[in-house]
Each structure stands twice: as structure tokens, then as C-alpha cells.
Amino acid sequence: MHVIDWVVLLGVTGWIIYDGLRRTKHANELDGYLLAKRSIPWWAAGLSVMATQLSAITMIGTTGQGYADGLRFVQFYFALPLAMIVLSMTLVPFFYRSGVYTAYEYLERRFDAKTRTFTSLLFLLSRGMSCGVVISAPAVVLSLVLGWDLTATALLIGLPAIIFTMFGGVQAVTWTDVKIMVIIVGALVALIVAAVAGLPGEVSVVDGLHAAAATGRMRTFDFSFDLTNQYTFWSGTLAALFLFCSYFGTDQSQVQRYLTARSEDGAKQALLVSAYWKIPLQLVVLLVGVLVFVFYLFTPPPLIFSTVHAERLAAGPAAGEYRALQAEYETALDARREAALAVGAARRAGSSDALRTAREQFRLADEAVDGIRARATALVRSAGGEASFNDTNYIIPSFILSQIPVGLVGLIFVAVMMAATSTIAAELNALATTSIIDFYRRLFRPSATDRHYLLVSRGVTAFWGVFACLVAIWAAELGSLIEVVNRVGSFFYGSILGVFILAIAVPRANGHGAFVGLIAGMSVVALVTAYTSVAFLWHNVIGAVVVVVVGTIVSVLTGGRPAAAAADQ
Amino acid sequence: MTFIQRIYVRVIIAWLASLAGLYLLQVAFN
Numbered sequence: 093m094h095v096i097d098w099v100v101l102l103g104v105t106g107w108i109i110y111d112g113l114r115r116t117k118h119a120n121e122l123d124g125y126l127l128a129k130r131s132i133p134w135w136a137a138g139l140s141v142m143a144t145q146l147s148a149i150t151m152i153g154t155t156g157q158g159y160a161d162g163l164r165f166v167q168f169y170f171a172l173p174l175a176m177i178v179l180s181m182t183l184v185p186f187f188y189r190s191g192v193y194t195a196y197e198y199l200e201r202r203f204d205a206k207t208r209t210f211t212s213l214l215f216l217l218s219r220g221m222s223c224g225v226v227i228s229a230p231a232v233v234l235s236l237v238l239g240w241d242l243t244a245t246a247l248l249i250g251l252p253a254i255i256f257t258m259f260g261g262v263q264a265v266t267w268t269d270v271k272i273m274v275i276i277v278g279a280l281v282a283l284i285v286a287a288v289a290g291l292p293g294e295v296s297v298v299d300g301l302h303a304a305a306a307t308g309r310m311r312t313f314d315f316s317f318d319l320t321n322q323y324t325f326w327s328g329t330l331a332a333l334f335l336f337c338s339y340f341g342t343d344q345s346q347v348q349r350y351l352t353a354r355s356e357d358g359a360k361q362a363l364l365v366s367a368y369w370k371i372p373l374q375l376v377v378l379l380v381g382v383l384v385f386v387f388y389l390f391t392p393p394p395l396i397f398s399t400v401h402a403e404r405l406a407a408g409p410a411a412g413e414y415r416a417l418q419a420e421y422e423t424a425l426d427a428r429r430e431a432a433l434a435v436g437a438a439r440r441a442g443s444s445d446a447l448r449t450a451r452e453q454f455r456l457a458d459e460a461v462d463g464i465r466a467r468a469t470a471l472v473r474s475a476g477g478e479a480s481f482n483d484t485n486y487i488i489p490s491f492i493l494s495q496i497p498v499g500l501v502g503l504i505f506v507a508v509m510m511a512a513t514s515t516i517a518a519e520l521n522a523l524a525t526t527s528i529i530d531f532y533r534r535l536f537r538p539s540a541t542d543r544h545y546l547l548v549s550r551g552v553t554a555f556w557g558v559f560a561c562l563v564a565i566w567a568a569e570l571g572s573l574i575e576v577v578n579r580v581g582s583f584f585y586g587s588i589l590g591v592f593i594l595a596i597a598v599p600r601a602n603g604h605g606a607f608v609g610l611i612a613g614m615s616v617v618a619l620v621t622a623y624t625s626v627a628f629l630w631h632n633v634i635g636a637v638v639v640v641v642v643g644t645i646v647s648v649l650t651g652g653r654p655a656a657a658a659a660d661q
Numbered sequence: 662m663t664f665i666q667r668i669y670v671r672v673i674i675a676w677l678a679s680l681a682g683l684y685l686l687q688v689a690f691n
Contacts, residue, residue: 163683163686166683170680173672173673173675173676173679174676176672177669177672177673180665180669181669301690302690304690305690305691310686310687310690310691311687311691312683312684312686312687313683313684313687357664357665360665360668361665361668364668364669364672367672367675367676368672368675371676371679371683372679375683
């Protein structure tokens with residue numbers, strides 16, 4: 093990276109942290125530190141909700157997915173606006189009016205201490221580990237692409253989050269999120285402009301998109317009802333509704349964002365910002381990938397986008413095989429380029445038959461290129477001994493470094509890194525809040541001073557931050573452990589939503605019902621995962637339904653909830 | 662209708678418009 097890009101990277105990162113801390117007020121009081129004294133404007137809380145959900149994996153992996161697979165992933169978000177409306181009408185008023193710090197605190201008021209402790213423990217375990225993954229995934233890619241040390245890269249992503257979350261609390265997290273969202277959108281627009289500007293003069297964007305469409309990359313709807321397929325209209329609208337209700341309604345890293353709003357309506361409006369903008373934003377993210385694909389139809393792309401892996405392969409024992417693939421690849425790229433130009437020519441000639449034939453020829457030419465790339469990737473995995481190597485994650489970083497002007501490169505990498513930083517900051521903030529409110533204050537020191545809790549909150553934030561960085565640095569060694577924890581995390585997502593549905597929709601449900609229902613829901617999801625190939629989005633539906641059914645039955649069998657308490661709800 | 666209910670209506674209209682836009686995008690290129 094050029095020295096100017098370094099200046100931009102460090103300068104913008106420093107300014108974001110400084111300004112986030114500068115805007116922090118009342119951070120020396122517990123409700124100022126954890127809830128911003130409910131003073132955040134709805135639009136800022138709304139942007140913070142979006143920034144938390146958007147991580148560096150979105151910037152690198154999802155754009156790469158757009159390149160390789162097209163737009164169909166957008167279906168995953170179809171239910172999000174509906175989930176936001178459902179939450180605004182149900183959980184948000186309960187949380188806001190009860191004045192809780194955490195979503196789990198509400199569960200003790202409604203059920204009992206064991207349900208609260210169990211759900212918050214699940215949150216701490218899964219989020220603590222996932223924080224490490226949020227750092228390590230981009231750190232691995234960026235350290236290779238930019239030639240940085242892995243530990244230094246992980247620290248560059250993690251340390252700013254630890255610093256401003258520790259000192260500024262939720263306000264610093266929110267105000268940095270606002271700026272990060274603006275930079276992320278700017279970076280995505282810059283990538284689109286660069287991809288389009290790089291097309292040859294005789295090719296229009298529409299020509300290129302027609303070629304992309306021939307390979308299925310412009311498909312946005314798949315109406316097939318296939319429970320094993322993650323990205324269909326039905327999984328995106330029905331199953332994902334449960335996932336988003338669970339994520340935005342019961343995950344403390346999100347709940348804390350909108351509990352800082354000035355009013356109940358403000359909290360609802362904060363959630364609805366995502367309802368308006370998430371689908372268009374996701375379309376832009378995927379479109380970046382599709383347009384970079386179109387760009388590389390006319391500018392030869394590397395066989396392996398990860399330069400480090402390509403160089404290792406060229407210097408290793410499989411060098412001969414790699415060179416042969418390289419020669420084959422260049423011929424296939426020439427054929428694909430001609431086929432792409434033919435699609436444009438046929439489109440301008442206005443003959444639908446000629447266009448259909450040209451598109452089919454292009455599809456075959458692209459399949460040939462894909463086939464060679466798949467063989468090269470397999471070679472990296474076998475000869476390089478990296479079974480989990482995924483070249484898709486290197487496409488966009490490679491495009492940024494080779495096609496974006498100096499100065500802008502630094503800004504785009506700020507967007508990538510800060511996307512991770514904003515997610516981690518929100519999670520550290522939520523982990524600290526849950527640790528203090530649901531464990532420390534509830535179980536160990538119920539009546540200490542605000543000053544004491546504040547001091548411990550800062551210490552706990554630092555602890556979780558260091559823990560996340562260590563997990564990130566040792567991610568390779570911890571591989572299977574992280575996978576196990578993430579899997580357990582996915583077991584409880586739908587189930588925990590089921591507990592909240594019980595809390596609100598079943599007045600006679602009691603603590604025993606909720607607790608047994610939660611364990612039953614997680615167990616059933618574990619069995620479904622082990623013995624079927626049902627796509628994970630549907631696990632959320634299964635978990636929620638099992639909890640509600642089992643929880644209701646157990647509540648009835650154990651005497652239900654006193655009618656007076658149920659009537660009070 | 663309350664203030665927030667009016668926003669719900671707008672969100673649903675924006676949601677349907679997004680889906681329609683995405684569908685038209687697919688139709689235009691396929």
C-alpha cells in the first residue's frame with residue numbers, strides 16, 4: 093500500500109475514534125455509559141443498528157459472493173422489513189417501557205432468574221467467540237493481501253474498538269457507527285464507479301450485465317420450495333423472518349443500539365431505518381461483485397486472486413501443473429472476452445434469437461473459465477495444504493489494490509476494517525453490559541455504587557476485547573472449537589426467540605415452561621442439524637415453534653402462571 | 662393513524678417497491 097494510503101488509513105481511523113470519544117457525555121454514570129441516558133437521535137441509533145450488522149465479512153466475502161454467484165443472496169434479506177415492523181409492535185415497547193439494560197433482564201421480570209441467566213450465558217458464550225471470528229476472518233485476508241503481520245492486523249481492527257468502547261461506552265460506539273456507515277456507502281459507490289469506468293469504450297454497463305445475466309448472476313428470485321436451499325424466496329421471507337426477529341429482537345448487541353433512543357417511537361424508528369435501507373444496501377453490495385465480474389470480462393483477471401497463494405503455488409512442487417492451468421486459463425479468458433463482446437453486439441443488433449445464442453455461448457465460455465479456476469483452487473488446497481482456502485474472499489481486495497487510485501485505496505480499506513471494528517465495538521459493549529447487569533450485579537454485587545459498576549464495566553469491556561483478539565490470533569488453532577461454539581450459538585437463535593414469544597404471546601406461560609422449552613428447542617435443532625440437510629435458516633423456525641409448544645405444555649402441567657400476574661401483563 | 666403507524670405503512674410500500682424493483686431487474690436481464 094502507498095504511503096498516502098497509510099496516511100489516509102491511520103488518519104481517518106484516528107479521527108473516527110477521537111470524534112466518537114469527543115461526542116461522549118455522561119460516560120461517568122452507568123446509564124450514560126450503557127444506555128447513553130436514552131439521548132441518541134433515532135437516525136443515529138438506526139445507522140448504528142445497520143453498522144453493527146454489516147461487518148468486514150460483508151465488505152469482502154459478500155461482494156466476492158456477488159462476483160461468483162450473483163444477486164440471489166439478496167433474497168436472504170426479504171423478510172427484514174417485516175421483522176422490523178413485528179419487533180416494533182411487540183418487543184420494543186416491552187423493552188423500552190420496562191427500562192431494562194438488557195433483553196435478558198426482561199426475562200427475569202416475566203419468568204424467573206434461571207431463564208435469564210441461561211439465555212444471557214448463551215449470549216456471552218456465542219458472542220464472545222463470534223467476536224474473535226469477526227476480527228480473524230478479515231485479518232487473515234488483509235494480512236495476506238497487504239503483506240502485514242496477522243497479529244498486527246488483528247490488533248489494528250480490534251484495538252480501536254476496545255479503546256473507544258472502553259472509554260466512551262455506547263455513545264462512542266453509536267457515533268463512530270454513524271461515520272463508519274457513511275464511509276462504507278462511499279467505498280461501495282467508489283468500487284462501482286471504478287468497475288464501470290474500467291470497461292472498454294465500446295462496451296456499455298447494460299451489455300456487461302446481459303453477459304452476467306447469461307450465467308444466472310442477475311437472478312434475484314428463486315421460487316422453488318427447497319428446504320435444503322438457503323437462498324430462495326420462501327426461506328428469505330418465511331424462515332429468515334424468525335432469524336431477523338431473533339437477531340434484532342433478542343440479541344443484546346442489537347437491542348442495546350435502539351434502547352439508547354430518546355423515546356419509544358425513536359427506538360422503533362431506529363429499527364425501521366434498516367427496514368427501508370437494508371435490501372437496497374445489500375443489492376449495492378452484491379452489485380459491486382457483479383460489476384467487478386463484468387470488469388474482469390474485459391481485463392484479464394488472475395487465475396488465483398490471492399497473490400501470496402499464487403506465488404507459493406508457482407514456486408512449489410505443483411508449479412508445472414499450475415503453469416499448464418495458467419496457459420489453459422488465458423485461452424479460455426480470450427474466448428470468454430469474445431463471447432462477451434458478441435453478447436453486446438447481438439443486443440445492439442436487436443435480434444432476440446442472436447442474443448439468445450450469444451448468451452448461451454457466453455455461458456459456456458464462462459463455465460470453462462470457472463472450471464479452470466476451480467481446478468486451480470483445488471490445487472492450492474491440495475498442494476498448499478490449506479483445505480479451507482477460499483479465493484472468493486480475495487477478489488475484491490485484489491481489485492481494490494490493482495484498480496483503485498492511490499488515496500482512495502486507503503479510504504476503502506478503512507471502510508473494510510472499520511466495518512469489522514463497528515461490529516466488534518457493539519458486541520464488546522453488549523458483552524460488557526450483559527456481564528455486569530445479568531451476572532455481576534444480579535449474582536455477586538447487587539447494591540454497589542454506580543462508580544463501582546462503571547469501573548468494572550470498563551474492565552470487563554477490556555477483558556472481552558482482549559479475549560476476542562486472542563481468539564482471532566489463535567483462530568487457526570481454535571478452528572474446531574470456534575465451530576462448535578458457533579454451532580451451539582445457531583442452536584439457540586430460534587429457540588431464544590421462542591422464549592420471548594412465550595413471554596409476550598402466552599400469558600399463562602411460566603418460568604419452568606420457558607426453561608424446559610428452551611432446552612427442548614435447542615435439542616431438537618441439534619438433532620435436525622445432525623441428521624438432516626435442512627438449510628440453517630429453517631432451524632430458527634423449528635427452534636421457535638418447539639419452544640412455544642413445549643413451553644406452553646410444560647407451563648400448563650406445572651400449574652401455569654398465576655392468573656393475576658397474567659392479567660397484569 | 663398514529664405517527665408510527667404511518668411509518669409502518671411507508672415501510673411496507675417501500676418493501677413492496679424494493680421487491681418489485683428486484684423482480685423487474687431480473688425480468689429485464691433474463
